Amino acid sequence: MNLLGILVSVVFIFLIIGLSSFLTKKKILTGESSRKFIHIGVSNWWIIAMIFYDNFIYASIVPALFIIINYASYKKNIFKSMERGKGKEDLGTVYYAISLFILAIITFNFTTPYIGAMGILVMGYGDGFAALVGEKYGKMKVLFNKNKSLVGTFTMFFVSFFVAVLVSYFAGDSRIFINALIIALVSALIELISPYGTDNLTVPLSASFIYYLMTLY
Numbered sequence: 001m002n003l004l005g006i007l008v009s010v011v012f013i014f015l016i017i018g019l020s021s022f023l024t025k026k027k028i029l030t031g032e033s034s035r036k037f038i039h040i041g042v043s044n045w046w047i048i049a050m051i052f053y054d055n056f057i058y059a060s061i062v063p064a065l066f067i068i069i070n071y072a073s074y075k076k077n078i079f080k081s082m083e084r085g086k087g088k089e090d091l092g093t094v095y096y097a098i099s100l101f102i103l104a105i106i107t108f109n110f111t112t113p114y115i116g117a118m119g120i121l122v123m124g125y126g127d128g129f130a131a132l133v134g135e136k137y138g139k140m141k142v143l144f145n146k147n148k149s150l151v152g153t154f155t156m157f158f159v160s161f162f163v164a165v166l167v168s169y170f171a172g173d174s175r176i177f178i179n180a181l182i183i184a185l186v187s188a189l190i191e192l193i194s195p196y197g198t199d200n201l202t203v204p205l206s207a208s209f210i211y212y213l214m215t216l217y
Contacts, residue, residue, distance in 0.1 A: 005052025009045060009062040016041035020081040032135050034081040036128045043124020046117050049104065056108035063100035070094045092197030099123065099204040111212060114171040119208030121167060122187050126160035127199055130191065148192055156191050160184040179214050183207050
């Protein structure tokens with residue numbers, strides 16, 4: 001199952017990237033929407049990982065591979081549909097893969113994959129939809145961060161809350177809504193203050209860590 005999981009994972013991720021490239025060429029997706037399509041889609045890889053992997057070494061292979069692939073794409077603009085440019089703010093795809101790698105090693109080894117699922121899916125869906133909604137409707141900016149919109153931040157909170165409820169439910173938690181509320185609030189705040197695409201690191205790692213602490217009590 002572990003080796004099959006690697007094959008399924010690679011095919012799945014390249015399908016997401018390929019579909020985004022196709023939709024971008026057809027002008028169905030443009031600019032930020034094509035990147036966030038990949039951002040949201042790839043986060044579902046964690047579900048594949050939970051189905052196929054029972055070993056943290058195997059679970060970390062695909063994220064490790066995509067740290068290299070994403071950095072190469074960042075430098076050489078290989079996958080145009082997921083790149084912005086070459087500034088330090090454009091390393092988000094690399095940070096994304098690093099988060100997957102770190103959480104795969106930790107949660108498939110020491111805790112439960114649901115801990116990693118919380119961080120990755122909150123980041124994937126919450127941050128993804130926040131960017132899409134903020135780009136379209138975010139005329140009113142946050143006072144201390146002109147790169148973030150109020151509507152984007154509220155979207156981050158509400159989507160993160162919904163995702164956290166689902167993960168908590170499937171994990172069999174008893175305090176679903178209070179856990180989800182705390183994780184959503186912290187994730188929205190951290191996304192708001194994280195510069196240069198580092199939210200792809202800070203949001204999943206912090207959400208997973210907070211969720212881990214909650215499972216201890």
